[in-house]
Amino acid sequence: MRNGDFTSSPTLRAGGLRLDSVAAGILATTHPGVNCVPDSNHLNSACFDPNAVAIMNGYWPLTNNPAGGFLNYINPGVDKIDQRDDSYRVDHYFSEKYRLMARFSYETVLDSPPAAVWGANPAPTVTQTIGQTGFNSVMRFTANISPTVINELTWSAGHDKPRLRLQHAELPDDIKIN
Numbered sequence: 001m002r003n004g005d006f007t008s009s010p011t012l013r014a015g016g017l018r019l020d021s022v023a024a025g026i027l028a029t030t031h032p033g034v035n036c037v038p039d040s041n042h043l044n045s046a047c048f049d050p051n052a053v054a055i056m057n058g059y060w061p062l063t064n065n066p067a068g069g070f071l072n073y074i075n076p077g078v079d080k081i082d083q084r085d086d087s088y089r090v091d092h093y094f095s096e097k098y099r100l101m102a103r104f105s106y107e108t109v110l111d112s113p114p115a116a117v118w119g120a121n122p123a124p125t126v127t128q129t130i131g132q133t134g135f136n137s138v139m140r141f142t143a144n145i146s147p148t149v150i151n152e153l154t155w156s157a158g159h160d161k162p163r164l165r166l167q168h169a170e171l172p173d174d175i176k177i178n
Helices: 021-030 050-059
Strands: 080-093 098-112 127-146 149-167
Touching: none
Parallel strands: none
Antiparallel strands: 080 098, 098 127, 127 149
16 A cells, blocks of 8 residues: 555455545646556555655554554554652641641652553654643641530642653654645
């Protein structure tokens, strides 16, 4: 298929390749005198857009699963997750009437899946890291005013900061697109 031969394509519809009038007109203008669709199973590789070919060759590796029926590339990578969680707590008893509790939790996570899984997945060779830091804290002061009245003041805060980064998504050097 990379050379324009779609004879063995399991997804080619009955009747083969067909161009509408707009596509045929664009190819005739872009490649005058060249028959871009010589028959219903082939495209003339001389009519391929060089940028599309460079992107395909740069991002889509050759198939590695011929037994799968679709001649797909399968990414056998693993998802690596590094995570650390820390929590700290302090309890202070001023007296039987006054207590203070404070807790702070902090988490860092770095997820490195074998392919881009968050957002658009442009190609199986594009990878990403998903980094995240977050914290949660609470402070509580309790006052036993009387046997029937308890006053409690609670303050809490939380924050989460995800960072998504793509790797291997830079355009190849031979791409000429403005």
